[in-house]
Structure formats: C-alpha cells, structure tokens
Amino acid sequence: MAEFFQMGGYAMFVWPSYALTALVLWLNWYLPRKQHDKELRQLRRRHKGEQK
Amino acid sequence: MFLWFHKFGSPPHFYRIAGKWIPWLSSIFLVLLVAGLYGGLIEAPPDYQQGESYRIIFVHVPAAWMSLFIYVVMAFCGAIVIIWHMKLAEVVLISSASIGASFTFLALVTGSLWGKPMWGTYWVWDARLTSELILLFLYLGIIGLHNAIDDKRIASRAVSILALVGVVNIPIIHYSVEWWHSLHQGATVTKFDKPSIHWSMLIPLLLMALAFQVYYLLALFQKCRVELLQRERNSKWVEEL
Secondary structure: OHHHHHHHHHHHHHHHHHHHHHHHHHHHHHHHHHHHHHHHHHHHHHHHHHOO | OOHHHHHHHHHHHHHHHHHHHHHHHHHHHHOOOHHHHHHHHOOOOOEEEEEEEHHHHHHHHHHHHHHHHHHHHHHHHHHHHHHHHHHHHHHHHHHHHHHHHHHHHHHHHHHOOOHHHHHOOOOOOOOHHHHHHHHHHHHHHHHHHHHHHHOEEEHHHHHHHHHHOOHHHHHHHHHHHOOOOOOOOOOOHHHHHHHOOOOOHHHHHHHHHHHHHHHHHHHHHHOOOOOOOHHHOOOOOOOOO
C-alpha cells in the first residue's frame, strides 16, 4: 500500500496532478449547482413580492 | 426533424431536459471514472522508460483533448449564432467557456508536473506548450469579452466572432509536435496507424477520456440552466417554475 502511494518516487508529481484535477472538476460541478439554487430562490422571492 | 430541432432549441424545453439528464450523466461519469482510475492507477504496469510518473497521462491527455474539443464545440456554436441567431447556441457557447478554460488549465499544470521529472523543467517555450497557453488566453478572452458587454445578445455575437477566429489555433496545437521540434512527445493515439501504446494503458486512457466527455455534458447542462434562468428571468416559463 505504501508503495502505491510512493509512486516509485514520483508521488510529489503524480498525486498533485490528480488532486488538482479533482478540485477543478468538483468546482465546475458545485458552483453552478449552488448558483442555480440561489437564482431560483431569488425568482421565488420576487414572484411572491409581486403577488402581494 | 426540423421541428424537433426547433423544440429542442427552445429554452424552457432544454432547461427541463437538461435537468432530467443531470442525475443520469452523473452516474455514468462516476462509473467511467472509477473504472478508468482503477485501470490507470492499479491495473496498468509502470512504463519501461518513465516508471510510475507516466500515470499523470490519465488526467493530462483527456484534459488536453477536452480543451481542444470544447473549443471546437464553441466555434461551431459561434457559427450557428452568427447565421441563425439561435439563443441556445449562445448559451452553450458561453457556458462551455469556463469548462474549457478549466480543462486547458489542467492540461497545462499536469503537463508541467509531468515535465519536471521527465524533461527536468516545469516549462519550456516550445510550440506545443505555447500554443496551448494561447488557447487558455482565448478562453479567458471570450469570458472577459462576454462579461464586458451588458446586452447579452450583443455579447454573444461578439464572442462568436472571437471563438471562430481563434479556431485557427486548434490545428496548430494538434500538429505542433510534428511541425516544430518539441520536447513534447508525438501523438501515441490519434494517428492513422496503430496506436503506439499498449492496450493495458490505452483502455484506462480511453475510459478517462470518455468520463471527461460525459463530465463536460454534465457540467455544461448545469451551467446552461443557470445561464438560461438569468437571461430569461422575465419570461413566462421562468415565472412558472
């Protein structure tokens, strides 16, 4: 197992590559999701305001 | 057929369909990703020259392919916007830009993390690396230009032209390793004769590439839904949500 994480001595190049890719992909997935919910909340609030 | 195209291109319809597809795409992406990572990190043997360091290939190459593919999609949308003024193409174009920029950034950074142990340097100003960097600037230029113009319909026409002009860079990136002397290795998969990569490495590479393609659709649909809500905030279908 330890051998796997050492990557034949290249751990400091291999793992950051994978970690960064994971981070960037996660951000591109998470941020639009959050923004979508925010947008819907705002629309609902505005809709309520108009009906009063 | 034309009717279908028209229906699919209408914002409310696309918004709904994209919403339905997102959970499916997420599952397909995760399955492909796990399979690709297992094949690439565990099953595939170390490279006889590069040892374990070559395993960066399984994120580097798919990211680089996506950086080119997404740009071509954007240029294609640009042409549709200019010729038919199709709203959905405008939305797909600008929603793709940030995803494409992300993949270009990943290709550059993982490439330099691979370059350090293999070439002895993080960066050289050679043709492949420089043209990929220009691609990143094109993506950023498109995003910046779109943000700078308030009227989104005008902004879309402007970025369409920029996307179309910039497409000249794509073949330059692809052929850069043949046209100029480069530290970067030549193509091992996308060439006419047999790929010069063993299937035990090729299969996980293709799985990861497919996973990234599905991921692009997934991320694109999510971004498009936000962009559609913002642009159409005063229209009837948005109020009915």
